[in-house]
Amino acid sequence: MEILNKKIRECGKAEKNGILKVDSFLNHQIDVALINELGKEFYRLFGNCGVTKILTVEASGIGVACITAQYFSVPVLFAKKNKPKSIADGVYAASVNSFTQATNYDITVSKNYLSKNDKVLIIDDFLAKGSALMGLISLIHEAGGAVVGAGVVIEKTFQSGGELIRSKGVRVEALAKIKSMTENSIEFED
Amino acid sequence: MEILNKKIRECGKAEKNGILKVDSFLNHQIDVALINELGKEFYRLFGNCGVTKILTVEASGIGVACITAQYFSVPVLFAKKNKPKSIADGVYAASVNSFTQATNYDITVSKNYLSKNDKVLIIDDFLAKGSALMGLISLIHEAGGAVVGAGVVIEKTFQSGGELIRSKGVRVEALAKIKSMTENSIEFED
Numbered sequence: 001m002e003i004l005n006k007k008i009r010e011c012g013k014a015e016k017n018g019i020l021k022v023d024s025f026l027n028h029q030i031d032v033a034l035i036n037e038l039g040k041e042f043y044r045l046f047g048n049c050g051v052t053k054i055l056t057v058e059a060s061g062i063g064v065a066c067i068t069a070q071y072f073s074v075p076v077l078f079a080k081k082n083k084p085k086s087i088a089d090g091v092y093a094a095s096v097n098s099f100t101q102a103t104n105y106d107i108t109v110s111k112n113y114l115s116k117n118d119k120v121l122i123i124d125d126f127l128a129k130g131s132a133l134m135g136l137i138s139l140i141h142e143a144g145g146a147v148v149g150a151g152v153v154i155e156k157t158f159q160s161g162g163e164l165i166r167s168k169g170v171r172v173e174a175l176a177k178i179k180s181m182t183e184n185s186i187e188f189e190d
Numbered sequence: 191m192e193i194l195n196k197k198i199r200e201c202g203k204a205e206k207n208g209i210l211k212v213d214s215f216l217n218h219q220i221d222v223a224l225i226n227e228l229g230k231e232f233y234r235l236f237g238n239c240g241v242t243k244i245l246t247v248e249a250s251g252i253g254v255a256c257i258t259a260q261y262f263s264v265p266v267l268f269a270k271k272n273k274p275k276s277i278a279d280g281v282y283a284a285s286v287n288s289f290t291q292a293t294n295y296d297i298t299v300s301k302n303y304l305s306k307n308d309k310v311l312i313i314d315d316f317l318a319k320g321s322a323l324m325g326l327i328s329l330i331h332e333a334g335g336a337v338v339g340a341g342v343v344i345e346k347t348f349q350s351g352g353e354l355i356r357s358k359g360v361r362v363e364a365l366a367k368i369k370s371m372t373e374n375s376i377e378f379e380d
Binding site: 023024025028029030031032033035036058059062063065066067069070073074075076077078080109110112113 | 219248
């Protein structure tokens with residue numbers, strides 16, 4: 001998506017450790033007008049799939065998921081990284097390894113909000129090694145729901161996540177695909 | 191705001207420990223159509239204040255902040271609860287005590303995204319003891335910016351936060367004000 005590639009070229013910063021810093025518009029400060037264009041594009045891609053719910057994971061997926069959900073007229077459900085006191089005991093849970101933060105954590109969603117009748121679109125900001133997406137897919141399967149697909153803002157195709165998720169038969173659509181990064185250049189897939 | 195009070199009456203659940211569970215539409219599953227109405231109301235209240243940025247804190251403030259920001263045509267900045275590797279060293283920081291989770295944590299924002307030129311509207315889901323809002327106000331002051339006010343979805347007026355924040359001269363607007371809760375009833379301010 002050219003508008004997104006342009007923004008990444010202008011404001012993104014490739015760091016030494018394979019991390020792409022886009023905190024000026026995506027995962028710290030949020031350029032809501034840009035995200036609106038991304039939401040529209042996700043709707044163009046998945047709008048005819050009968051989506052009943054959008055699932056993401058806190059924190060940086062929530063903004064994109066909420067803006068996108070306006071086009072689908074469905075609720076957003078965000079998986080929690082810890083199980084706070086204010087969530088009921090009845091949860092679906094999965095384990096996730098974070099590439100960016102180099103930690104493991106559990107994600108949970110309440111059983112009240114995910115069911116076998118749901119057709120779920122997963123939305124997230126990044127696809128790197130795919131652990132968060134695998135966790136979210138697992139939550140949907142545990143609930144007996146259907147995975148419509150996964151819409152991610154940025155896929156780093158030089159990492160293994162996209163291949164992993166697609167090999168499970170899940171449709172993945174990335175709005176920007178980065179095939180390589182060095183400190184001074186970011187190369188996109190055509 | 192009657193539409194919100196109605197939703198809280200229908201779907202909210204008062205728990206023994208003073209916690210109001212609204213995870214079916216606000217802070218786990220998100221009713222995006224409802225949040226849109228809240229965003230419109232925040233704009234009616236603060237739309238003429240020259241807001242340049244909306245500040246919130248992860249995770250449950252992000253959805254409301256992003257939907258609201260569409261009306262203001264300004265970016266959202268969300269404070270992080272931990273300092274991940276992908277945020278630069280240069281941050282403003284404040285300490286927060288969570289009423290719901292009974293823990294302390296630090297919130298941070300990058301110095302790149304908050305400045306003395308900013309007129310900041312704070313948006314959050316809950317106002318209970320006011321610790322998160324006090325932390326966010328402190329971040330804005332540290333940056334030299336102006337606090338336009340705080341828009342919260344639900345204020346529990348039987349707790350001390352609203353009084354505390356207003357006593358600092360900060361304008362606080364709550365879209366639902368709960369004056370008392372028992373396990374089977376929720377009473378709103380008029």
